[in-house]
Amino acid sequence: MRPLTDGTELLVGRDSELSRLVGWIREVAAGRGRAVLVDGEPGIGKSALVRSACAAATDAGCQVFWGAGDELGQALPLLPLLDALEITPATRDPRRDAVYQLLGGGAVAGKGADLAAAAAEQLIALVDQLCQDGPAVLVVDELQWADSTTVAVWSRLARLVRQLPLLLIGVLRPVPRRDDLRSLFRIVRPAERLRLGRLAEPAVLELVAALAGGKPGARLEELAAGAAGNPLYLTELVDALTRSSCLEVDPAGIAELTGAATPDSLPEAIADRLGFLTEPARAVLRTAALLGVGFSVADLVTVTNSSLAELLPALDEARAAGVLVAAGDDLQFRHPLIRTALYDEMPTAVRVAWHQSAAWALAEASAPVERVARQLLPMVSTTDTRVPVPDWAVKWLLKVAMPLIGQAPVVAVALLRRAVRDAPLDDAVTGALACRLADAYYRVGNVAQAERIACRALDRVRDPDVRVDLHTTVVQSRGTAGRAAESLPALNEALNQPGLQARHRARLLVLIARIRRVLGEVDSAGRAASAALAELGAAEDRWATGWALHVLSQCAMTRGEWAAALPLFERAMAVVRGDPTLIELTLLLRINQSVTFGALDRYADALTAAGQARELADRTGSVARLTQVQSAIGQLLLGAGRWDDALAEVDVVPDDHKDPGVVCCDHGVAAIIHFHRDETAAARRHLDVAALHSERAGDEVVESLVRARSLAFEHAGAPERALAVLTAVPAGEDAGEERLGDAVRLAMTIGDVRTAAEIEARARAIAAESAVPHRRALALYCRGLLERDGTMLLRAADGYADAGRPLSQAKALEAAALAFAEARTEDRGSARAAFTHAIDLYAELDAQWDVARLRALFRALGIRRGPKVKHRQATHGWDSLTPTEGRIAALVVEGLSNPQIAARLYLSPRTVGTHVSHILTKLGVHSRIDIAREAARHQSASG
The missing domain is CATH 1.10.10.10 (Winged helix-like DNA-binding domain superfamily/Winged helix DNA-binding domain)
Structure with a gap:
């Protein structure tokens, strides 16, 4: 644990709160974690309280980690946690090094990579690992200034504390109170929140007596009463009186005032403390204030262009005056309000100039990207728009744009926007800056602005590499808005521009292919992708080759040529493997490969590919792809009959991180399982959640949700409406194969033979010339239902068994049993055997609705004998x-x-x-x- 301060603080009037914190520390030392919020006004003693508790934690054998938010750094991700967990360029612990490699410039950010999200995942894993070393206390002070990613990680950890020996403490002021901070108060139970109020009068007098060295006299009591029970104000007040020799203690131990010069407010009391410093010390402290509440001495040496020996007298003076305290190998202001007083006394223009100078010094010293960016941010946040971006900063931005966009896209937007404004319109550098700015806007979700900037830049940029990149941003932006087709004329025109190299033409053709694929023009998409590969010939362009092969694999999947898609995936992944700029494409290939394996009934291979995609998405911070692969895994597990695992996967990523279509799919999967398990209330809750997102999903057909909605009507005893849900999709749509089987079953249940025959024809066409077990089984199942042929239905059940699809197998066996029981030449033995096998399968899935429904059906037919089905009765224990x-x-x-x-x-x-x-x-x-x-x-x- 790093030391938190180099001195002790008086803690008076907080016995109850300290007792609660120490009690929680004892519990975490015994292995029980919890999350705690401590809030109160500035100076009320929050940090002092938690520091006292942390001293007890150290004595109890706990690791203690302490970081703090900073008003200057709140736009940059994860700084409080990086500081708390000591993740620095000097990191030598491999557990910490992965995080630094992401945020410290060791990773290259391609489009789609979210370095902050990736680092957040690594941080959560790191905390888990550290907790294996022993019980831990993790404090984030000044949480109200923390960035949103830090707050999100705190929130995630708060949900995990039951699993870890971790006491997670957040310390914050009542204001500002952002929405993400308000959500923390919903996560943390009321019993685990500490709100520090002002000290009561006895505690005020006790604190003043301790500070003054004697019982306060009447005038000192009166002054203390004006401090409104704020411990920081009381401390600064008594210290100011002592410095000005206005305070004496008589022989009776009474502290009396001998003068009238007293601070009238907390800011005035802090100013009084600073007023006793020499000017050289104040100058050093003003520079330190630019760096934040806590700062590296090495950075202070860099930005002052001084040696450590030259700075030591000023730093020693500041520590002796109670302005600075030690924080591990670094220093920090004793209280944020002291740093604020120094910072605010500088005129805005002077402050901005000093920040720029500090940024230049740090950049010259090759400081991490976020430290330089932190110093440049005041330049773009000032209301004085005349402040230009220095030339050195423009060059620095071009150099670090991609990692900065990946790590802190909001900061990248702010800095790049000002740099583009200040650069000459016809400057080639401006085009490159505009290209990166469009990237940054796209990353933060402002696709309209990304498109506008990229289109404006296309009008004046001549560099073909930059132009292709701009076209890519325009296509992505319009695609997000459902307007991808608008880019086709410009792309076709760009293909005819003189001076293009083969790789430029190939990249433009890839963009055309991707648009054609989105529009459903499969043949045109395939031709454009093949033309891109032909343009490249033997030339190497991993981006163009990988994306062209990806489009060809998508075309094969759309045509149902699943086996033909597999070698395309292998070729593409061999091309993109190891390229950090092609992470997004790698994820898409792995996800589609998983889906393809599933379509070919190769569930083990499908889950392996999905697991590889999930690990890569987690590691690189691609939250959108992570949600997609989790959804794909849930669907695979549903089909494979691993329903408990499927339900767990649905819960892994919160809904607010998912695309609306993914939310609908996941809750559809969960609803299907709960309906089959006769957990109707849970199933309908999932349908309600899906309904909230289905409108945003647009016209997308979500197979699991369609099936779940149909099951809801079956549960309600309305098979006609259940069938209507399944057949609502136009005939031209590629309906899910499970849906076709259920539609034939329901149509035959209500006597709609015509509809059943039409759907059976479609199933037969799908199975034609297919070697995939479940497709052949589907054709047999539909035909067996239509013809009420028990033997054919048993063949269908065998096909579903070969495919590894137990629910479909059980349905086929159920239909076979019914066909045998209702046949003219009644075969009760075959009916009983099929019935028994179906019951076993349903029971293994814990599908109690199906078990009860099937038993009732066959009792009505006089077939009462069956196995005693075992299923999980217990819900607890x-x-x-x-x-x-x-x-x-x-x-x-x-x-x-x-x-x-x-x-x-x-x-x-x-x-x-x-x-x-x-x-x-x-x-x-x-x-x-x-x-x-x-x-x-x-x-x-x-x-």
Whole structure:
């Protein structure tokens, strides 16, 4: 643990609050974590309280990590956590190095990469690993100034504290109170919030007596009463009186005032303290104030262009005056308000000039990107728009634009926008800056502005590399808005421009191919992609080659040529492998490869590919692709009959991080499972959530949601309406194969033979010349239903068994049993056998609605004999754990962390965290230690 200060602070009147914090520290030392919020006005003693508790935590053997938000740095991501966990350029711990490599410039950010999100995932994993070293206390002070990514990580950790020996403490002021900060108060229980009010009169007098060295006299009591119970004000007031020799303690121990010069406010009291410093010391402190509340001495040496020996007298004076305190190897202002007083006394124009000078010095010293950007931000936030961007800063921006956009796109927008404004209109540098600015706007989601800037730049930029990049941004922006086709005329015109090299033509053709594919013009898309590859010939362009192969693989998938798509994936991934600028494409290829394996009934391969995509998305911060791959995994697990695992995957990523279509798909998957398990209320909750997002999903057909809505009507005893939901998609749409089978079943249930026959013809066409087991099984199933042929339905069940699709297999067996039972030549033995097998399959899925429905149906037919079906009756306790949860619980008992369990089981840490949360809830316990205790109790009880 780094030392928090170099001195002790008086803590008076906070016994109750300190007792609660110390009690929570004892609990975390015993393995039970929790999240706590401490709030109150500036100077009220929040930090002093938490520091006192942290001293107790150290004594209890806990690791303590402390970071603080900073008003100057709130636009830059994760700075408080980086500081708390000591992630610096000097990092030598490999666990910390991964984070620094992302945010410290060691990673190249291609379009689509979100370095801050990737680093956030690494930070959460790091905290998990650190907690394996021993119980930990993680404090984020001045949380109201923290960036949104830090707040999001704090929120994630707050949801994980039950799984970790972690006391997570957030310290903040009542204002400003942003929406993301308000959400923390919904996550943290009221019993775990500490609001510090003003000190009561007895505590005020006790504090003044301790500070003054004697019981306060009448006049000092009167002055103390004017401090409104604020400990910082009281401290500064008494110190000011002492410095001015207005305070004496008589032989009776009474502290009396001997003069009248007293500060009238807290700012005035702080100004009085600073007024006792020499001018050289104040000059050094003003420069330090530019760097923030906490600062590196090395950075101070850099920006002052002084040696450490030259700075030491001023720093020693500031420490002796109680202005600065030590913070590990660095220094910090004793209180943020002291730093604010120094910072605000500088005129704005002077302050901006000093920030620019500091930025230049740090850039020359090759300081990390975020430190330089932090000094440049005041230049663009000032109301004086006449302040230009220096030439050196323009060159620096061009050099670091891509990593800066990946790490802090909002900051990149602010800096690049001012640089573009100040650069000459016909300057080639301006075109490059505008290109990066359009990228940054696209990254922050302002696609309209990204498109406008890119289009304006296209009118004046002549460099073909920059022009192609600008066309790419325009296509992406318009595609996001559903207007991709508008770019086709400009792209075709660009192809005919003189002076283009083959790689430029290839890239333009790739953009055309991608647009044609989005428009559903599969043949045109394929021709354009093939033309791009032909343009390249033997030339190497990984971007153009990879994207062209990607389009060709999509075309094959659309045509249902799944086997033909597989070698295209392999070729494309061989091209893009290892290129950090092509992460987005790599993810798309892996996700589509997973979908293709699933369509070919190769579930093991599909889940392996999806797992690789998930690991890459997690590591590189591609949240959009992470949500897509999680959704794909959920669908695969649904089809494979691993329903408990599917439900866990649906919960892994919060809905507010997902595309509306993905939200609908995930909740559709969950609703299907809950309906089959006769958990109707849960299923309808998922349908309600999906309904909130379905309008935003547009015309997209979400197969799982369509099936779930149909099941809702089946549950309500309305098969006609259930069928109408399944057949609502126009005939030209590529309906899901599961949906076709259910549609034929429902049509035959209500006697609509014509509809059943039409759908059966479609299923037959899909299966024609296909070697995929589930497609052949589908054709047999539909035809068997139409002809009420039990033998054909048994063949369909065998085909679904070969495909690894247990729900479809059970449906085919159910239909076969019914066909045998209702045949003219009644075959009760075959009916009973098929019925028994179907019941077994439904029971293995825990599909209690199907089990009950099937039993009732066959009782009505006089077939009463069947197996005694076992299913999970328990909803709480050890017996309620799913097989996956049982394996994870065993590894928790072994002492493995979530990342270690994830590596052992080939899951993601997020998924493991979701399972551990479910385990804790089912066992009714509060920590991983409690899981081990429950495991021992269960083992003892079972002999």
